[in-house]
Amino acid sequence: MEKIRRTTIKTLLSDPAPYIDTTVDVKGWVRTRRGNKHVQFLALNDGSTIKNLQVVLDLSKFNEEDLKPVTTGSSVHVQGRLVASQGKGQSVEVQADELEIYGTADPNTYPLQKKGHTLEFLREKAHLRPRTNTFGAVLRIRHALAYAIHKFFNDKGFYYFNTPLITASDCEGAGAQFQVTTLPLNELPLTDDGKIDYSADFFGKMASLTVSGQLEGELGATALGCIYTFGPTFRAENSNTPRHLSEFWMIEPEMAFYEIEDNMDLAEEFIKYCINYALEHCKDDIEFLAEHFDKELVERLRFVVDNDFVRLPYTEGIKILEQSGKKFEFPVYWGVDLASEHERYLVEEHFKRPVILTDYPKEIKAFYMKLNDDGKTVRAMDVLFPKIGEIIGGSQREENLVKLEERIAEQGLEGMDWYVDTRRFGTVPHSGFGLGFERLVLFVTGMQNIRDVIPFPRYPNNCEY
Ligand code: ATP
Ligand code: MN
Numbered sequence: 285m286e287k288i289r290r291t292t293i294k295t296l297l298s299d300p301a302p303y304i305d306t307t308v309d310v311k312g313w314v315r316t317r318r319g320n321k322h323v324q325f326l327a328l329n330d331g332s333t334i335k336n337l338q339v340v341l342d343l344s345k346f347n348e349e350d351l352k353p354v355t356t357g358s359s360v361h362v363q364g365r366l367v368a369s370q371g372k373g374q375s376v377e378v379q380a381d382e383l384e385i386y387g388t389a390d391p392n393t394y395p396l397q398k399k400g401h402t403l404e405f406l407r408e409k410a411h412l413r414p415r416t417n418t419f420g421a422v423l424r425i426r427h428a429l430a431y432a433i434h435k436f437f438n439d440k441g442f443y444y445f446n447t448p449l450i451t452a453s454d455c456e457g458a459g460a461q462f463q464v465t466t467l468p469l470n471e472l473p474l475t476d477d478g479k480i481d482y483s484a485d486f487f488g489k490m491a492s493l494t495v496s497g498q499l500e501g502e503l504g505a506t507a508l509g510c511i512y513t514f515g516p517t518f519r520a521e522n523s524n525t526p527r528h529l530s531e532f533w534m535i536e537p538e539m540a541f542y543e544i545e546d547n548m549d550l551a552e553e554f555i556k557y558c559i560n561y562a563l564e565h566c567k568d569d570i571e572f573l574a575e576h577f578d579k580e581l582v583e584r585l586r587f588v589v590d591n592d593f594v595r596l597p598y599t600e601g602i603k604i605l606e607q608s609g610k611k612f613e614f615p616v617y618w619g620v621d622l623a624s625e626h627e628r629y630l631v632e633e634h635f636k637r638p639v640i641l642t643d644y645p646k647e648i649k650a651f652y653m654k655l656n657d658d659g660k661t662v663r664a665m666d667v668l669f670p671k672i673g674e675i676i677g678g679s680q681r682e683e684n685l686v687k688l689e690e691r692i693a694e695q696g697l698e699g700m701d702w703y704v705d706t707r708r709f710g711t712v713p714h715s716g717f718g719l720g721f722e723r724l725v726l727f728v729t730g731m732q733n734i735r736d737v738i739p740f741p742r743y744p745n746n747c748e749y
Pocket of ligand 1: 675678719721
């Protein structure tokens with residue numbers, strides 16, 4: 285074939301004018317093939333957009349026998365004229381002059397058929413899952429959201445700060461950790477009193493995968509002012525729910541001189557910015573998902589962007605739940621750690637909009653949250669979303685050295701000196717929060733299960749690929 289610069293299908297479909305009546309070069313996977321004995325039509329997709337490009341094969345130019353392997357799932361290289369389409373359903377099409385087959389896909393064994401597959405089935409076909417319309421859409425939206433997050437913080441003057449994935453601090457208080465070790469598990473070295481001798485381990489002490497970059501993030505914020513992290517976190521909690529993964533990505537901004545109200549303002553502005561960005565830049569993909577999975581998706585996204593979030597103290601939230609007259613599976617009382625059904629009642633039934641719940645009892649929150657004057661509650665803030673429940677968890681941090689040391693002692697935490705030093709030398713009021721990236725993607729895509737918004741989900745008893 286002639287050497288012509290390849291054009292993506294997205295370019296040709298979104299801005300065809302410069303290419304009309306010229307020879308174009310496209311490459312992609314065949315989604316469907318149909319036609320008659322005079323002409324054949326391929327729907328070609330290259331992943332750049334959810335839309336397919338129609339390729340017209342005139343059988344006076346091509347040998348039927350040569351075209352035999354061009355079936356659903358095969359990959360091809362096509363050159364031909366881009367013309368305004370006569371058929372309905374597309375604005376332009378390529379009238380092929382030449383076709384090269386890269387790879388065939390035997391129709392008898394190719395797992396993706398034209399009829400829809402269940403999402404569960406697709407989870408087992410990791411290599412083909414991204415080639416479906418659904419996951420293509422989800423993954424493009426995921427990308428756009430990741431970009432929007434970096435853009436939002438960069439434009440605000442925040443610095444991207446990388447915190448460690450392997451950590452020796454086991455006090456982040458956010459759930460069970462996966463241990464990292466090179467010790468021989470069937471022949472563990474023991475100390476004199478029969479405990480595992482971690483001094484013989486790779487790092488000379490016990491180490492794990494991080495559950496949150498926050499504590500290290502605070503060191504960044506108390507030097508650079510405003511930072512954010514965006515990286516993977518790992519939790520060995522046995523939560524077999526549609527909202528939990530064992531490996532997920534988290535965005536954790538941390539800001540010196542921010543108090544709880546500033547923190548809430550930032551969280552609300554941030555999440556609205558991301559949703560807006562997706563609405564503006566992922567129109568085709570969101571519309572596809574709305575049509576196939578969730579008719580109210582676009583309306584729900586707009587609603588969140590257009591309305592103020594409710595801000596409500598935990599104590600008030602408990603009163604509303606108690607007075608609701610609703611039969612909850614888990615009991616409601618002051619001091620309880622809210623379950624997803626409680627969070628969703630407040631958001632979906634009572635207020636009918638996102639809620640930022642603040643000032644939780646200190647017993648159910650982490651040691652680093654700033655104690656209120658009542659001595660009972662801490663300056664926590666959880667952002668609760670429709671269909672999701674908690675999407676963000678954050679707080680103003682305890683900047684007072686004495687109070688922080690008290691809370692650390694209460695919980696029997698050790699080895700925290702490196703962290704407490706931020707309060708020992710030039711301490712400042714500061715705040716931050718963590719957004720679970722997949723929960724955001726879940727919300728924006730309208731998917732039902734968090735396992736379907738990450739390319740390779742990890743959850744209990746599942747670590748394929
Ligand atoms: P939950 O109560 O829903 O289990 P959490 O309170 O343990 O969440 P945090 O420690 O506050 O969560 O983490 C901050 C954010 O990270 C949460 O608001 C949520 O969006 C996300 N997140 C937490 N755990 C998971 C998980 N296992 N999988 C995916 N996202 C998670
Ligand atoms: Mn939380």
